[in-house]
Amino acid sequence: MAIEQVFNQHKRPLGVNEVLEFGRAIVEKLNQATVYRNLNNLTEEGWLNKIVHPTLGTLYERTGKGHHHLFHCRKCNRAYDLPGCALNEKEAAPDGFLLEDHEIYLYGVCRSCHNKSH
Amino acid sequence: MAIEQVFNQHKRPLGVNEVLEFGRAIVEKLNQATVYRNLNNLTEEGWLNKIVHPTLGTLYERTGKGHHHLFHCRKCNRAYDLPGCALNEKEAAPDGFLLEDHEIYLYGVCRSCHNKSH
DNA sequence: ATAGATGCAAAGGGTTTGCACTTGA
C-alpha cells in the first residue's frame, strides 16, 4: 500500500495533505477519501499514531517510537520528533489530581533552520 | 456584553458551545455567529486566549493568568487550569534547537472526580 | 441619521459516508 510507503520514506509526522501529495507520487490517482480511510485504518491497527497538533492540525506518525514530543519549527513550519521528555511528572499536577498522561508541544526554530540563518 | 459575563461566571476554559449555552441563559436569542465574532474580537483585544486543545477542540479562557497549563479530566470531560509548570526548559530541546515556547496538556482525573469515586 | 452589532442563511475547510465500480483471489 502506497500510504505505508510514504511513512517509510518520511520519518517526521505528516499531515493528511502531505500524505496525499507524497502518495500521488506513487499512485497517481490516489483519492482523498482513500487516504482518510487508510489513515484511520492504520491508526486503529496501531501502525500509525494520530496527533492533533495545536497549530499544525492533524498529523500522523509511525508508532513504536517510545515516549517523545513534537517540536514545531516556525521557520520551516514542520514538526519533528524529539526523543525523551523533560517533564517532572511528580510536580506536574497538584495533590488530589491523578495524572495519567501528558502531551508536550514545543515551538521555536529547528537546528537546520537555525544554522541556515547564519 | 453577555459573553464577558459568561467568562466571569465560569473560571475554567470554555468551548464555543458552552459559551453559547451559558450566554443564552443571559441573552435568550444569542446567535452562534455572534458568539464566534465576539470570541474572535475579545481574543484580538487580548481579553481572551484561544486554545486548541488536542482532545477538547477549541477553548477560550481569560488572559492574565500567567504561565500555566491545562488538565483534562477524563471523568467530567472538562479542562482546568493548573498554575505553574513542571517542564525543565533547559533539557526540553537538544542542542541546536531554539526553544521559544511550549504547551503542555495533562490528562487524568481531577480532584473532584477522584474524591467522588470513593 | 449613522456606525456598529446582530440574526440568519449561505459558504468554506476539513473529514466522513453512501453507493456504484473495480480489482484480485
Add this chain to the structure above:
DNA sequence: TCAAGTGCAAACCCTTTGCATCTAT
C-alpha cells in the same frame, strides 16, 4: 463470483462571511 478496496460526490461538523436588520447614540 465475491469480498475488499477505490473513486466520486454528497453529507457532515465547525467556523466564517455577506447581507439585511436592528440598536443606540
